[in-house]
Amino acid sequence: MGIENGKIRIKDVAKKAGVSTGTVDRVLHNRGEVKEETRKKVIDIIREMGYTPNLIAKSLASKKLYRFAVIIPDANNYTPYWEKPLQGVLKAAEEIKDFNSIVDVHKFKGSDENSFRKVYAEVLKCNPDGVVFNPKHKKASLDFVKLMDEERIPYVYLDVDLASGNNIAFFGQNARQSGQAAARLISNIIPNGSEILIAKLAGKKLVSHHITLREKGFIDFFKNSNNCDCKFKSIDIDLSINTEPSLSLKKIFGEHHNIKAVFVPNSRVYRVAAFLKENNLQRTICLGYDLIQPNVEYLNLGVIDFLIGQKPEDQGFNSIMALFNHLVLQKKVNKLNYSQIDIIIKENIAYYNL
């Protein structure tokens, strides 16, 4: 190391400037107590020698402990999905822990806005240096964001893009575009004039913005494509009713005999797959979202034909790293970060589902 290796240290700058390391340090951190004249000189020499701080040493010497808070829905039987971003978050936590940075994970009940409000109040009390959160509850999230802006706490959106606020970054999928990709895959396969079922399965009647966008992209693709005149049948299925989704699906398939494909714009596609299998409808093309366990099983059985993936682990990981880069390393981070739209079939799933 040292200057002979091309690495300029504070010491080298100080020597050349004819001052002490302390003075250079004060200049570097804008901590004042330096005569303007010497400050200028030091700055010049810093530039001239191309000094860049050694991040390793910087981190070791710094007593500042960075605390990052993560607020995401609790993974449960209905939404095992959120385990994946969590994995990524924890991996990031491991990776930055030697840089005086720790990550606290807070979970809220996905469907419950008040639960979210309660959690963010807790988080604010901890005075975090940065926050990653899932702004699925728009109103509450806007309130949260306002508070963080006041306290100048930087924050990152995960999975959903609030589209307003001073977030330093967003990580998630371009929902509309993913619907278009899904449409292309299906339109490749089914004959002209087929019917397509769009099945929106939700915990309650809550169909999220996300899902709407996916559907929109899906339908738009067919609209804009000249050689494909398929008919759509879009239905909402309330999974909190325990005869569902069987009830609704039976009815639909009974009434429409030309349904060649089912598009499920969220991760509950395995519920539809179960129905298809039980009723010997495996030849119906079935496409849904996310590589959660039951979906993967039906894909391997050949009941689900395609899954759209979005690397939720990476999203979780990158969210934390965005905060870290912004605050600790003071690197620039991209604001809009769309994940890949992964197309998963039986033959390539082994290399995604790690």
Next chain:
Amino acid sequence: MGIENGKIRIKDVAKKAGVSTGTVDRVLHNRGEVKEETRKKVIDIIREMGYTPNLIAKSLASKKLYRFAVIIPDANNYTPYWEKPLQGVLKAAEEIKDFNSIVDVHKFKGSDENSFRKVYAEVLKCNPDGVVFNPKHKKASLDFVKLMDEERIPYVYLDVDLASGNNIAFFGQNARQSGQAAARLISNIIPNGSEILIAKLAGKKLVSHHITLREKGFIDFFKNSNNCDCKFKSIDIDLSINTEPSLSLKKIFGEHHNIKAVFVPNSRVYRVAAFLKENNLQRTICLGYDLIQPNVEYLNLGVIDFLIGQKPEDQGFNSIMALFNHLVLQKKVNKLNYSQIDIIIKENIAYYNL
């Protein structure tokens, strides 16, 4: 920091073991000069307290400079592909440079075994601490590997798996499986009884093992699938003849009128796409490999229907990180690392081609 923050330091271990930090250090580095009895005790306490070294401090204190060498084919007009792994390598280099680690990139002429031999001789002279290389030339690579084994230099295979040698890791695609994925995509679309053209375009008559495996996977899929009786026509096209590939393709399409799909098991698919476009054969399903620029263009034009990607940037990046993890962080690294088999269509390419 310190123990009150849950961070166990050498000092803490030493105190609890009733020895000095020096002794703990000797135990940690297996540097001997410790009585077996105390060694045991220290080891136990390390485990008990869950000590993990602070990588930051470790790196700062270490005077050792790690040099990694990378040996890959030179990217040129025929194989722009190799720019991608290089990008990943350079990104990794940037990321580890504060950890006393530097990366030297050496290029050889892809088609020339002697060029490869010359380069590896140079590399060995530099006494690298680790090597990442592309063992496309089997014989020469085996010789190289032998020399490295003698010098106990760890090495990583990139893109091609030599299947012998003491490599610490391999990064690349499962070629056979990627052929299967390709087959599924095509078989979904084309009607039963169609003909499928398999066009192997190569610089000379050199068809690599890679390509053979992709073809094998492709054909096997159809064999094992019961409801698909397609006919295959497999041809080799020598691109060093400058009337190719037009000449061969014209002939084939003239003789076979039921070709519904073309499978090109490497990145030269854009040459076929150009032919299809010129001859108004866009309706033929066209599938090939790798997201190089001309391929991407034809995908966006709708001439190429699918591309199979393999994240070569990640492969390059991960190869270096494997060496780094192995040598510097002394973490375990997986030996066999198959990349994802990315399925790329017009609608999702924007999120892959960065």
Next chain:
DNA sequence: AAAAAAGTCGTGTGCGCACACGCAAATATA
């Protein structure tokens, strides 16, 4: 003019670890 305050700047210490050095006890050699 003396005392207080403010403005500048150098020095020293510690972050957690690696490693050189050297001391003391145990063992070997004479």
Next chain:
DNA sequence: TATATTTGCGTGTGCGCACACGACTTTTTT
């Protein structure tokens, strides 16, 4: 028994940086 040699271990220093402390100079106040 005296003298080498080995074995086992503690101490000290430095990696590049952040920051506290104190010293010295200049300016302000009384």
